[in-house]
Amino acid sequence: MAATPRSQAVTAAEAVRRSLEGAGRTDWRSVAFQAVLVLLLVLTLGILAWLLAVVFVNGTPVLLERGTEFLTSPLASQPDRAGVGQAIQGSLMLMAFVALLSFPLGIGAAVYLEEYAADTAFTRFVNTVVRNLAGVPSIVYGLLGLAVFVVALGDVVGPGPASGRSLLAGGLTMAILVLPIVIITSGEALRAVPGSIREAAFGVGATRWEVVRSHVLPYAAPGIFTGTILSMARAFGETAPLILVGAVIGGFNVRYDSVLEQLQGRYTALPTTVYDWARKPASFEGNVYAAIVVLIAVLLVVNALAIYLRNRFERRW
């Protein structure tokens, strides 16, 4: 009587198995739910594919037809003569401002907040300020640039014909715009470096700066690098603040004799050129798409570089 009859045990196991499997029935609501999720994701990715397809289908013929001439020609009022030469040059110079100003200042601020500052009310306040600055709409930074650089400091940053709306004003505005993003991404990279690295360095008598310079920063470098590259990409595509601080829309024809003259002179950028052409008659349509292809090509390369760097150097502690 000790053992349970074998036939009964089988039915019990069978009963449990069946009830766990839902008695062989498919749960259609689960299937439907998963199908909806996949559909939504496919829709999102589909929109991206659609956008890229429209842009490349309409843009590449113009680019192929006009070749390098489109990439070097200045702004003009006839679509078949207008090119993005000045725009690319202006955008590259704006990038230089971002790299020279935001990177050292942003990384320095992140190092202070993560490595030096104790958890005081001041530190928490600065952290809150940085987070909120990152959420300020970009056009508000344009207003800041307009009030401070173009109007208040206009005679310094852009005397003469530019009347304040100079490359210098645009570059400084852009640098301020990406500063909070650089601080936040660099801070995340610094936080990912484990404390044991710092303690080992302190243990052999390094000062805080020596710890940061020789140990923390090298380990955090890939993360910081990725973040700064992405913030650069953000600045490259940013349009609204440049419109307010007066990147040239329409056209200009000046030869600059010195770097200072160019800094204080008028300029334009790739995204503002896209915006300007987008408002022009339909004959400019091919130009708009071609300029967008150039813009997106640069951004895709930059993004791919950042993602590659992150995957290549990603380290788990």
Add this chain to the structure above:
Amino acid sequence: MTAIPGPPTRLSVADLRGSAARRRRETAVRLAFMAAASLSIVISLLIILSLVGEAWNFVSSVDLALLVERGWFPRRDLFGIPTIVSGTLLVAGIGMLVATPLGLGAAIYLSEYASPRARRTIKPVLEVLAGIPSVVLGYFALQVISPTVVDPICPGATEQFNMAAAGIGVGILITPLVASVAEDAMYAVPRSLREASYGLGARKRTTSLRVVFPAAISGIVAALILGLSRGIGETMVVSIAAGATGGSLFSVNPCAPGQTMTAAMTALATGSDQVRGASLAFPSLFFVGLLLFAFTLTLNLIADRFVRRFRVRY
């Protein structure tokens, strides 16, 4: 017998401190970093001062009755704030109607259903979508979304420039943001909660919707608020696709052209070559900017609250 060595030379605090030059360098570096960190406070103050200063000029010199006029025509000194605020809310609302299902759907799928491999491929693609500049989406909204999506839905002949197309464009723009913040929140829900749910015999769908989703709800709400804030501050999509560059009468018809706060600002900056000269147009720019700043700051602070709450929990 060798002598037992005497006590070691006594180390003073001065010995441990290191050389004076080294200490001076430490202080200098520390101060430089601190200055860099304080710069963000300076920038915030500059933003607030420049906005408030000019906005005050505007408020003190404009006839306040003009602010509730049912139309926004700054060059004719008609500053109907309700017109641009309602336009902004309409466009951002349409954007949220698009971004909420797309973003949350992508977030639930990536966090709960996708294999690690699929996650690794899809997330970078979403980042690419997040990196598409808003001018590009604006032109896409105007040239593609307006004729192919909005036109068939809207009754009668629809203008190519309309708020619905701009709203959809804004929605596409904020979808990756909503998806990424919501996905972070759901991914952070501890595994043990999911396993407890499976242990009770729940299905994957039930676990996702009844366990993970509620546990991550504050992060998900934060994602939606941040999306809304981004939608309100979005400029280029609306400037290009919504039309009404010169000004607009009060209108909440999504099938018609309209004006938002941000588009009103770019229109003022590009409409004539000298914004500076025009009477009240220049200060009105800053008044609208201050309003926009207040809107987005409030939303961001609320979102921050929600995010912090879900971080504390686990």
